Amino acid sequence: MKCMIPGSNIKVFGRSIHCLSKIGEDLYIEPLDHGLALRTVNSSRSAYACFLFAPSFFLSYINGTYNQQETNQEEEDSFRCRITMKSCLTVFKSLYTLEKTVDKCQVYIDLKDCRLVFLLHCKHGIVKTHNLTYQETETLQAVFSKDLCPNHIVANSKALIDVVSGFQTSQEEITLNVTPQQVSFKNYVEDEPDPNKVVHSEMFLSPSEFDDYTVGIDAEVTFCLKELRAVLSFADAAGLPMSLHFESTGKPIVFAMESEQTLEATFVLATLADLPSSQSSTQHRVSAASQHTAVNHTSHTHSLTKQRKQAVNNSSSRSHSNQADDRREFRKTKPPNTKRQNEMDFPDDLNNQRETSHCRQPGSDRMKDIDAEFEHQDRVQARGPSSPVIPLHSHVHRASEHQTRPALFPEIKAAPKDNDRATQITQCVQPNRTVLARYEEPCDEEHRVNAKQQTGVVAPDDQCVDSANVSDSEDYDFVPGTPPSKRVGVYMFKSMFFGASQQLSQSLETAQKSSAVFKSMFFGASQQLSQSLETAQKSSAVVLCEDTDEEDSD
Amino acid sequence: MTLSTQQSEEDSQFILVAKADNARNVSNVLKAVHFKDKELATVFASENGLKVTVEDSKSVQANAFIQSGIFQEYVIKEQSATFMVNLTILLECLTIFGTGTSGVTPALKMCYGGYGTPLLLLLEENGVVTDCSIKTLEPEETLDFNFCGANVINKIIMKSECLKDAFQELDMTSEVLEILMSPDKPYFRLSTFGNAGSAHSDFPKDSDLVESFQCTKTQSNRYKLVLLKPTVKALMSSTKVSIRTDNRGFLSLQYMIRNEDGQICFVEYYCAPDEEQDEENDD
Numbered sequence: 139m140k141c142m143i144p145g146s147n148i149k150v151f152g153r154s155i156h157c158l159s160k161i162g163e164d165l166y167i168e169p170l171d172h173g174l175a176l177r178t179v180n181s182s183r184s185a186y187a188c189f190l191f192a193p194s195f196f197l198s199y200i201n202g203t204y205n206q207q208e209t210n211q212e213e214e215d216s217f218r219c220r221i222t223m224k225s226c227l228t229v230f231k232s233l234y235t236l237e238k239t240v241d242k243c244q245v246y247i248d249l250k251d252c253r254l255v256f257l258l259h260c261k262h263g264i265v266k267t268h269n270l271t272y273q274e275t276e277t278l279q280a281v282f283s284k285d286l287c288p289n290h291i292v293a294n295s296k297a298l299i300d301v302v303s304g305f306q307t308s309q310e311e312i313t314l315n316v317t318p319q320q321v322s323f324k325n326y327v328e329d330e331p332d333p334n335k336v337v338h339s340e341m342f343l344s345p346s347e348f349d350d351y352t353v354g355i356d357a358e359v360t361f362c363l364k365e366l367r368a369v370l371s372f373a374d375a376a377g378l379p380m381s382l383h384f385e386s387t388g389k390p391i392v393f394a395m396e397s398e399q400t401l402e403a404t405f406v407l408a409t410l411a412d413l414p415s416s417q418s419s420t421q422h423r424v425s426a427a428s429q430h431t432a433v434n435h436t437s438h439t440h441s442l443t444k445q446r447k448q449a450v451n452n453s454s455s456r457s458h459s460n461q462a463d464d465r466r467e468f469r470k471t472k473p474p475n476t477k478r479q480n481e482m483d484f485p486d487d488l489n490n491q492r493e494t495s496h497c498r499q500p501g502s503d504r505m506k507d508i509d510a511e512f513e514h515q516d517r518v519q520a521r522g523p524s525s526p527v528i529p530l531h532s533h534v535h536r537a538s539e540h541q542t543r544p545a546l547f548p549e550i551k552a553a554p555k556d557n558d559r560a561t562q563i564t565q566c567v568q569p570n571r572t573v574l575a576r577y578e579e580p581c582d583e584e585h586r587v588n589a590k591q592q593t594g595v596v597a598p599d600d601q602c603v604d605s606a607n608v609s610d611s612e613d614y615d616f617v618p619g620t621p622p623s624k625r626v627g628v629y630m631f632k633s634m635f636f637g638a639s640q641q642l643s644q645s646l647e648t649a650q651k652s653s654a655v656f657k658s659m660f661f662g663a664s665q666q667l668s669q670s671l672e673t674a675q676k677s678s679a680v681v682l683c684e685d686t687d688e689e690d691s692d
Numbered sequence: 693m694t695l696s697t698q699q700s701e702e703d704s705q706f707i708l709v710a711k712a713d714n715a716r717n718v719s720n721v722l723k724a725v726h727f728k729d730k731e732l733a734t735v736f737a738s739e740n741g742l743k744v745t746v747e748d749s750k751s752v753q754a755n756a757f758i759q760s761g762i763f764q765e766y767v768i769k770e771q772s773a774t775f776m777v778n779l780t781i782l783l784e785c786l787t788i789f790g791t792g793t794s795g796v797t798p799a800l801k802m803c804y805g806g807y808g809t810p811l812l813l814l815l816e817e818n819g820v821v822t823d824c825s826i827k828t829l830e831p832e833e834t835l836d837f838n839f840c841g842a843n844v845i846n847k848i849i850m851k852s853e854c855l856k857d858a859f860q861e862l863d864m865t866s867e868v869l870e871i872l873m874s875p876d877k878p879y880f881r882l883s884t885f886g887n888a889g890s891a892h893s894d895f896p897k898d899s900d901l902v903e904s905f906q907c908t909k910t911q912s913n914r915y916k917l918v919l920l921k922p923t924v925k926a927l928m929s930s931t932k933v934s935i936r937t938d939n940r941g942f943l944s945l946q947y948m949i950r951n952e953d954g955q956i957c958f959v960e961y962y963c964a965p966d967e968e969q970d971e972e973n974d975d
Contacts, residue, residue, distance in 0.1 A: 225888025228863050235857050253889055262854055263896040266861075270889040 139169035139217055140246040142197040149237040150401065152230035153375055154189045159223045160368035161187050161405075166278040167254070168218040169201040173402075174245075177278045178223070184408035185365040186280035195400040197242060217247060219272035221254055229256045229268045239264075247272075280406045284383035284392040288354025289316060292381045293347070295373035301341055302370060305363060311410065313360040314384070314391070318353045320344055326360045326410070349379055357386045360410040369393050369405045376401075387411065706812075708737050708773055708804040711765040715800035715815055717951040718758060719786035724926035724949060724959040725754035726779055733779035734831050737804070738772045745834050746779060751964045752919040753835050754926070762955055773804060776829040777811055785824040789817045797952075804828070837962040843938040846873035846911055848880055849904040850895070852930045852947070858882055858893040859924045862917065868966050869917045873937060874910035880935075884917070903932070913941040914966040923947075926959045941965035 143151050154176060158165060162178030162185075169175075173192040179185065193199035230236060236258075244257040253269035260266060301323050305312060311326035324340035345351040373380045373395055384391035388411035395403040703709050712718055725733070725746045736743040741759035760766040789798045798817040805812075813824040859882075862869065866884035873880055880895040880902075897905040923945055927933060930947035937943055945961040 222888060225886075228861065228886075228888065228891070231861050232857075235861075239857060260857075262899040262901045264854055264858075264899065265892075265894040266858070267892040267894070268889065269891070 139174070139201055141169075141174060141199045141244070143195070143243040143245065144197045145237075145241045145243075147195055147400075148240045148243050149233055150376060151191070151243070152233050152236050153372055154191075154401075154403070155223075155226055155230045156233065157368050157372035157403075158187055158189070159227050160371070161185050161365050163223050164220050165223050165226050166218065166220050166275060167272075168277055171201055174199070174201075179278060179280070180365065185362060186278075186406040187365075187369070188280075188402075188404045190402040190404075192400050192402070218275055218277055219247070219254060220275040220278075221270050221272045225268075225270045229258070229270075280390075282390050282392055282406050284394060284404075287383040287385045287389075287392070288352075289357055289384050290350065290352040290381065291316070291321070291348050292350035292379055294349065295370055295378065295380050297343070297347055298366075298380065299370050299374055301343070302363065302367060304341055305339060306337075309363050311360050312363050312366070313358060314382075315356075315358045316353050317356045318345070321348075350381070355386065357384060359384050359387060359389070359391050361391055361407040365405065365407055366393075369403075372403065378403075384409070703767075703803070705805055706803040707769045707806045708802070709765070709767045710742075710760075710763040710800075710802045712763045712800045712802075714797040714952060715786050715789075716791075716797055717762050717953060717955070717957075718800060718802075719783060719791075720929055720951060721756045721758055721762075721949060721957045721959065722779065722783055722786070724929055724947065725756040725922070726783060726925065727754070727922045731778050731780045732776055732829065732832075733782070734774065734776050734834055736772060736774050737768055739768055741766070744779070746922075747835055748919060748922075749916075750835060751916070752922075753837060753962045754922065755960045757958050757960075759957070762951070762957065770806075773806065774831040775804065775807070775811070776831045777826055778829075781826055782811070782813075785813050785815070785822075785826065788815055788822050788824070789820075835962075837942060837944075837964075839936075839938055839942055839944050839962055843940075844936045844944075845909050845939055846907040847904070847934065847936045848873065848897075848902060848907065849932065849934045850899075851901040851903065852927055852933050854895060854899070854901045855927055855933060859927055861891075863888070863891050864917065864921075866917055868914040869920055870912060870914045871935075871937070871943065872910070872912040873907050873935070874912075875907045876910065879905070879907070911937055911941070913937060913943065915943060915963050916966055919963055920961075923961050926961065930959070 155165070158176060158178045162180050164178060166177040166179075167174070168177070170190075173190045173195070175188060175190050177186070177188045179187075239260040241259045241261060243259070244255075246255050246257075247253075248255050248269065251269070252271070254272045256268040256270070258266040258268075302312075304323075305325055309325050313324050313326045315322045315324070321343040322340055323343075325338060327336045327338065345353075369380070376395070376397065378395040378397055381394045382391060383394065388409055390406045390408055393403075393405040393407070395401075722733075722744060725744060727746055727748055730746055730748045732746070734745045736745070739760065741757065741762065744756045744758070746754045786800065796817055798815045801814040803812040803814075808828075810825045810827050813822075813826065815822040815824070862882075863884040863886035865886035865888065868885065870883040870885075871881075872878065872883070878892075878894045879897040882893045884891050895902065897907075926945075926947045926949070930949050932948040934946040934948075935943070936946075942965065943961075943963045945963070947959045947961075949957045949959060951957060
């Protein structure tokens with residue numbers, strides 16, 4: 139890799155580093171054929187940022203393994219490295235000085251000395267050389283797909299800055315609420331027993347404020363303000379409009395910017411998977427849950443998820459490259475906009491037995507928690523003998539529960555020890571456990587609800603809804619006139635694990651055609667799964683819950 | 693005269709009386725030798741003016757020269773006077789009216805009555821008078837670096853401008869600053885070796901910012917970065933800098949500081965090289 143940044147672009151480059159430094163602590167540099175990618179992820183892995191500088195951004199751009207004589211069998215294709223943000227910031231410390239003094243900046247890898255070199259050619263013939271130590275690394279890639287998002291807003295960065303500046307600096311999260319008629323931003327308030335002690339601010343914008351406004355479904359997403367501020371600081375300085383792509387509660391929100399084919403910036407922020415009781419009516423969700431019970435054979439609820447945060451931070455322990463390769467193999471296709479994935483990006487993949495054995499490991503204490511949680515659910519047995527619960531919470535009936543941010547990067551643990559694996563493989567002969575959560579258009583749902591209520595069928599295997607709710611649910615009167623926004627909150631099942639396998643995306647496509655979107659929390663769905671999906675779709679029942687019992691034995 | 697309230701007969705009890713219309717001309721030079729953790733400064737007063745010396749770790753010495761011409765009135769009754777004073781307090785007193793660059797500047801009268809007496813400062817701005825009395829201490833002997841022009845091997849005089857960026861961006865995780873001076877490429881190089889890797893700044897000898905380049909021999913020495921850190925202050929307020937090294941590797945940095953009235957003062961730093969140099973060169 140060797141590239142030369144012209145003096146006119148050095149400030150933008152430096153600013154991107156400053157922006158990234160506000161998000162993550164490490165900078166991942168990957169030269170690609172179509173440009174130089176700078177990426178970072180924050181420590182809780184709930185925010186991911188990527189800048190892609192196209193070759194036209196540079197005076198010259200060579201992505202080659204030109205002086206790579208010996209070494210590096212692993213580097214079959216290209217070089218990727220990670221440097222600490224601090225060290226990179228020393229190079230681009232003062233944007234003002236950079237702009238004033240730097241004529242051009244050369245960046246290259248010195249493979250002989252294992253240094254990433256920034257060579258700043260300054261005015262008056264001064265040359266500053268920074269030889270930075272780096273670590274070789276796998277590609278950092280968030281798995282997301284902004285093109286599938288039903289909601290797309292393009293906003294002037296100034297407008298967003300005005301919005302954000304209206305919130306206190308101590309505010310950690312904000313909630314974005316969109317309907318086709320209006321947009322609102324409000325501060326997100328975590329559990330505060332006394333509502334009088336909290337300041338609630340909300341700001342409304344009309345769709346005419348935006349350059350483009352496409353809202354397919356009403357949505358309410360809560361995400362971190364800190365990262366958004368970092369994003370906006372760049373967008374503002376670069377004067378670029380920002381496009382927001384998002385779907386629903388718990389699904390990531392994507393901020394994207396593009397500049398004349400020289401620069402693309404993408405930021406993916408995780409959103410809170412559950413809404414606070416103070417903000418969206420708990421009452422409603424509980425009732426919705428019960429309503430849901432009545433129709434659980436058609437729409438299977440998993441308000442999955444969140445919380446892998448604690449598990450995710452261990453991720454460094456599992457960088458076995460062969461394991462990663464295995465995964466790559468299994469995941470032959472990638473969702474749109476996804477290039478290479480490495481193990482850290484991959485969702486827990488349940489389609490493969492080895493995979494299963496890997497992903498069974500993560501956070502076994504977590505699973506214990508979950509098991510514990512489900513233990514007091516009377517209906518656990520109803521799921522049938524071979525299906526212990528998916529290690530994901532359903533919070534439908536536990537709205538007041540502590541909130542955690544979902545991680546963008548699902549955890550995949552280190553390979554189990556050999557003996558572990560052996561036992562697991564045998565266990566894995568049993569059907570894989572897979573959960574499909576499903577999103578349906580409210581109107582569609584309505585039909586089903588009514589239909590189901592008439593027939594009075596209650597699926598035997600609902601595992602998500604409290605038994606108390608179930609009993610209520612039979613009496614639940616579905617009100618067709620319920621505003622969509624309220625119902626949407628219920629039927630939206632979100633995944634923290636993005637990244638669809640081919641099969642899944644196929645079924646996704648079909649699903650979309652039939653106006654029902656199927657989402658899997660484990661997008662790496664096996665063929666088996668997608669077949670089931672298709673069948674499920676035909677029979678309009680989606681409940682796939684098969685599992686091994688191994689976490690019980692843990 | 694702004695300090696007209698003072699009667700001249702009172703001045704007779706002092707061995708040193710110095711008056712300046714602009715106290716900032718004094719304080720700006722003193723700031724250039726102010727070390728954060730070394731507060732004590734030795735003041736030598738002679739008929740040429742004041743020399744203020746600060747030392748640290750017996751390895752670095754900073755001298756600020758405030759020649760008598762800086763003062764509008766400078767009277768010394770003895771041949772010389774030496775005392776030690778807390779420079780932090782002295783600077784605080786001198787900038788008691790603030791350091792803003794607004795048009796009004798405070799006037800200063802500085803008096804010293806001899807051994808054992810406090811240093812008296814009178815500052816006046818817009819009719820407001822501040823009277824300060826700073827205790828003086830027994831002077832300590834200062835180091836003699838024995839840095840003489842005859843032993844100088846390499847000497848570069850350059851405009852401060854280009855060194856300012858380089859020094860401001862120094863990687864402070866590095867323990868040392870390596871200064872290389874050579875008649876051949878890379879001529880003049882500053883290097884740091886920090887946690888994240890190394891960084892070099894190269895200055896060509898024919899740059900328009902280099903006024904004089906007299907290097908006779910390639911010389912590369914390391915100096916403790918913490919010791920050189922205070923020089924950044926001097927550098928920032930200076931317009932030109934002279935960098936010299938002698939045959940023992942001792943470093944002399946001379947900064948030319950131009951004050952608001954266009955007068956020139958000099959601040960000088962001496963620094964001993966890092967003795968572990970030979971070991972560290974191995975990496």
